[in-house]
Amino acid sequence: MMHDLSKIEEIIDRSPKEPGALIAVLQDIQREFHYLPCEALTATSRALGVPLSKVFSVSTFYNAFSLTPRGEKIIRICQGTACHIKGAKLVQEQIESNLGIKAGETTKDMKYTIEVVNCVGACAMAPVIIVNNKYHGKVRCDQTRKLLGIK
């Protein structure tokens, strides 16, 4: 997949050129593209003077980074303790069956990605799902289609 390299350069230019800025740069790139394109990893490595192996190590260590492209709508299912005991697993299975993919995967048409997160700190509204940064609380498994915007 081809990417607008100037965007990557712009992000790198904004940050201090030191190894300590690595995570922040990767976070900004991830925010722009919703994942870390291969070109971005090599460009970051060169600009910050960090070996590519280390860039790869950091980008696979933290959950927030993805090395594969993600869909237009990102559905994050909270699996924190409160959500777990209030049936988040059911909600997850329902969404997986609605979209025909498993957590961590993206639909073939690049429309949806399902992600599981550990806790988003909205425990009072458990179970919680987040569709493109919008929180939905007290989700029941018969509501998932509506929340995803599918029939």
Add this chain to the structure above:
Amino acid sequence: MRITSAEHLTQLQKEYQKEAAKFPRKILVCLGPGCLAAGSDRIYDAFLNHIAQRNIKGITVEAVKKTGCHGLCTQGPLVTIEPDGLFYTRIQAKGVPEIIEKTLEKNEVITKLLYSTPGKSQKIEKWADIPFYSHQMRIGLRNVGQIDPENIKDYVAVGGYQALAKALTMTPEQVISEVKTSGLRGRGGAGFPTGKKWETCRKVDSDIRYVICNGDEGDPGAFMDRCIMEGDPHSVLEGMIICAHAVGSISGYIYVREEYPLAILNLQKAIEAAREFGLLGKNILGSGLNFDIKISRGGGAFVCGESSALMRSVAGEVGEPRAKYIRSVIKGLHDKPTVLNNVESFATVPVIINEGGKKFASIGTPRSTGTKAFSLAGKINNTGLIEVPMGISLREIIFDIGGGIPDGRKFKAVQTGGPSGGCLPESKLDLPVDFDSLTEAGSMMGSGGMIIMDDRTCMVDVAKYFLGFLVEESCGKCVPCREGLYQLHALCVRITEGKGEPGDLELMEKLSKYIQLGSLCGLGQSGPNPFMSTLEHFREEYEAHINHKKCPAGVCRALIKYEIIDACTGCLACIPVCPVGAITGEKKKKHFINQAICDQCGSCYAVCQFDAIEVK
């Protein structure tokens, strides 16, 4: 504008108070995580729009404030009208005109929006009279829900940064001594005395020292720190600046997890405002103190709550802990002496300086002084954010403040301390909540998440959940944690699948001991706790799974089956939610589950409104 001295600050405080007094009636809209999930941003906008359109005497848009978490999340979206103390619950955007018309214009109370006690039909008008609030004591959360977190003037008006001004008139040693007198112990979970930590850091000979605030809050089920960072960011900054003065630091970091975008935003705004006011940067309040703070965003790794891992992450590296022969307070970030405190600890410091360490120490128990914030979640009526004096019993928290267990079900256990903590049963309900009592009982204080479980929660499943979490989050550096927890989890899974064998529990106990002894950092050392504590208090439940192949709580899928009973009205609701298509039936006729297809997921049970599905 720069504030140049303590007198200048006091003068501004008076000015802002006068400004605020122009709007005696305030409408506080909660934009905490719970209310926001229920759409409180739309309610805030509705208040602004409707008030702007109408001309009401004494009420202008300036009177509408968006605040941090009000606490009683389960009743959200919440709106408080001050100074009356009127408390409205479950508000909808379309109900806003009625509130303006009746309550603001005619001073009428809208009964249907009032809080009603669980189970009883008693309506309570004022928040201060609701048991959820009347049993609390707020120090760390003192401003959360009361002020607009995005406006530094609000914070200054309620006496913000006065503690800093006072601290700057004291010597660093005096500040440290005051914090030591208060007996404050780290609110992040380990409970290390804060004053002692500061003193050690100050005494280390070094050109640079760092102050870091740990806002990683990785424990699932905990959201206190989030609410403080979102709802009262300046109190955290003030605590950090006081600490910088005490230990002699010029550079600080706040490490916030990326899952909390609003906390990052509000902290960033607070830092910028504080710089503009001369409360961060060079020559703070004209005292000669130089200190600045940067935000470091986490990357979603639980282990980064651990001090040495966090510091590596701040430095832009992989967050793996190191062996702590030398503590991070001596050799921390970039190998320099570093004070790392939790959000709530820093937010508490200004109160200690203002009111004196002695007064703080008079609250709570002798070895756990002051108050502690907790988040209540799970199977409890009043889910939300609370702060109580240390030493209060679990029973008071769960039943008096929390309002007990919903749907008439029975209390089974309370989980404290996140994945490193444990589950405490009914027999421990009268235990005082303090650092030492909880640790003795096999759990721990942790950062303050409390998950309440009822008799429909399987304790083996809970242990499996936490172990699974830790297996995912183990950084993999040391073998006891990486492999040990993996095996422990695998054994737990086996038991929940009905394949447990006699001797499994003994094997797991032995393995747990090795993991505790052999792991490098706190994650591994405390990793077996969820298993050990559930085994200690709920051994019979494990045995039922292994020996009788039964899950008494009706959770573990391999050991249960669902059946539709005669109460079924034939409403068809369960048919489309069954992911495997195991349910058949016609309208108004009893439905049927084909056991050969059913995978016991429980979706049907979750949506049935007539209690017509039974777990066997």
